[in-house]
Amino acid sequence: MPIGPVHRTVHSVQVDAAAGVVYGLVADATQWPLHFPPNVHVERLEFDATHERLRMWVVANGEVHSWISRRRQDPVQRRIEFRHTLPQAPVETLHGTWTVEERPGGTCLLTLLRDFTVVGNRPDDVAWVKRACDTNSCAELDNIKRLAERWRHLDDLALSFEHSVRVRGPAELVYDFLYRAGDWPGLVPHVSRLDLTENSPGVQTLSMDTRTADGTTHTTESVRICFPHAGRIVHKQTVTPDLVEAHTGEWSVLPDESGVTVVSQHSVVLREEAVTRTLGPTADLATARRCVRQELGRNATTVLQLAKRHAESAIRVL
Template sequence: MTAPDAVLHLERETVVHAAPNAVRRLVADVSWWPLLFSATVHVEVLERRTGTDRLRIWAFDENAHRAGRPAVRTWTTTRRLLPDTGTAIVFAQDAPQAPLAAMGGEWRFEPREDGGCRLVLAHHARVSEGTLADHPWIAAMVTRTADAQLAAVKAAAELGRGLDEAVVTAGRAARFRGRAAEAAEALADADRWPLLLPQLAGLRVGAAGPHAWLLERSGRPFAVCVAPVVGRLVVKQLAVSRSCTALTGEWTVRPATDLAGSEPVEEVLVTLRRRGLTAARGAARRRLLTALTRDTARLVRQRETAGV
């Protein structure tokens, strides 16, 4: 039997001036998480069945980085999306890391008379050894994370249709001769990045966890890269400009074989897609989009020139 003082139950909440079903859709769509949640680097959908998702999440842990531990944590979680729009999205980690024996919770979207939503983020956790008093950082971490996520969802949901305008996207692709397997290997070779992309020459690249790297500039975290699968590299920039509150990108390489006469020509298609969140509007947003598009094209040209 688990001792009561080894179990954590914690609920945090906020009022969102948006309809519950709109708030629920936002939380349910994991493609938003890296833009909304500052610690979330990437979310990969591993399995999707009716009403149930299994996800792998990568997150940047600034406290671990400061303590000299691997700065990127990753775990898998299973969540259930209950059919009633006012009910919870329930989640639980599949294999929590010690000292946690269990970690899960739920999002609740409770309607208010004014048409808004009482948004609740509840967590439960259980430690495998000792009591919660032996691990005070657990409650502090859960509280800090929950408050930040609630605030982010509230801010995004209350933009309403303006949320789409707050997103800027850019993409570019290039083809070159070569083998896709070799290009994919180069994509995940962090030691080669400064050679392939000159603007990274001043950055320090270090391992930050399994298939994860941290880029630092002048001793400060600049970006996190993770390789979910061979041939893909996801980047989340931690240091962004004033006009851009979040910036993510994804490199992909895949074979693109054409026929030139009777001789097959093996080619590689390299693609970079980037997505940012901004508070800029009007002319300022257009300038940001232009700069992002120009920079994306330059990055792809440099990859193309390097041949990987």
């Protein structure tokens, strides 16, 4: 099959942080959904400390696209080469390089280069791909810079936690309740509105109004990737509440010989500059961590209990 002309995008950013810190953020692709705004989910399929194969779901120009990425890591040169296999149209081929160059004073230069071809090389398609590369590259580099420059402070901003419940009922019914989030208004007390679309099987986009404990309402938008055969739904908020800079998570339905364990896992990065604006002038990061942990934990526990009731009630009826 013929390959069209090669198009190139190059983006760089100066980072006031050590090159090793910046390289580490680029190298750990499994954390990209939490750190990079366009990335929804990354599954590491293979890794031998140098070569890896990743399945990636990424928002490009407002649409969720997925592909397999093969990467070669070189920590000595602080260089990562990658290429997409089975890319989605209109992309025909795409490969590129991340490089981190040390600069004087403990700073570094991070550069992302992409070369791509487009099926048929139609100008509109070339412009679409270039726009996606430009938008996502800028978002990724800006966020790496932001994270790396507050690296020592990041542990105070990040938190992860999970809740679980045991269910005496079929795993399929538990998953069904979690999957049909469009039915949650009227069933889940804190969800006052939820608009769900699923233009591609297993890829859901949600816009949701959530009531908080103090009676106020905030609007979020999310992408969910559903794996029915594995009993998993991973999710990422693409529009977050003011206090939250990033939020990813997963629902897992885990059957065993005596029942089902359902787990809700969350990872969050706080937006530090919003703490006093949102919680008041005396609030600090500890207050924000506690507030977010309680709010998300309460909502997750509510959904878990309702999924449990949904599955167990069906068994009692039968």
